[in-house]
Amino acid sequence: MHIDKSKFKEDFDNNISSEKIFTAEEKYNILNKAKSLDTKHQRYNLLKPSIIISLAAVIIFLLVLPNLHLINLRSDNFDYKIIQEIDFPINKEEIITILGDNYVPVIPSDDSLEDVESLRWDYPLIKDYEYIEEYDFLDIEGIKEGKLGSQVIVTFRNEEVISISMLYKEEDGSIYLLHKNKDKSNKIPMN
Structure with missing residues (x-):
């Protein structure tokens, strides 16, 4: 008034x-x-x-x-549960926002996949540790030896994520590969 x-x-x-x-x-x-x-x-x-x-x-x-759980992902070794929480569909830009922009393009080793690209994220525990591999192979030895905290490979088709694979070590020393796509999620023991 x-x-x-x-x-x-x-x-x-x-x-x-x-x-x-x-x-x-x-x-x-x-x-x-x-x-x-x-x-x-x-x-x-x-x-x-x-x-x-x-x-x-x-x-x-x-x-x-709602996205606070994604903020501290760029640490040396992040929790595999982050990958489990990712819902499909998700695009390349969104996954890069979650995993960070420190990735390496790699060649998909599965010849049955056409028109795809793959990116790999390495989370080393030792400064300056670098895994050199042009294909989408994971560094199991680096994880076992404690040089690498975790490693993630994401495969895309037309900018959309079709699969996510994460290699990591649990607190008890067990190494697992978590593989996820739009249909299912598998946790596979690697030792």
Whole structure:
């Protein structure tokens, strides 16, 4: 509610004159009260941008909250459960957002797959450890020896993920290959 000061004063003077029961002091108090109402309104207008910014921050937080479990994926060894949580369909851009952009293009070894590409993500535990392999083979020895924390290979067709394979070691020392596609997920022991 915005108070037009000049109109208020005019209405006030016309309706409440010195002949009425209000004294000059009461008239002054009423005018000051009206001014303070207008000042509160102006303060409220100044708060609007900060309220809007706060609401925007809350909305952004709520949008990010469902994906918080994906934030710390680029560590040396991330939990295989992350791969289990990925739902199909998912595209190349989304998987790179999840796994990071530190990947190596590799040649798919399965000749039966046509028009596909594969990318490999290595998560070394030893600084400067590098697994050199042009095909989509996984580094089981690197995992066994503790040089590599985990390794992920993702195969795409037309920018859409068709399969994800992750080689990793569990806390008890067992090595597993987790293979997942749109139809099923398999956890295969490798030792």
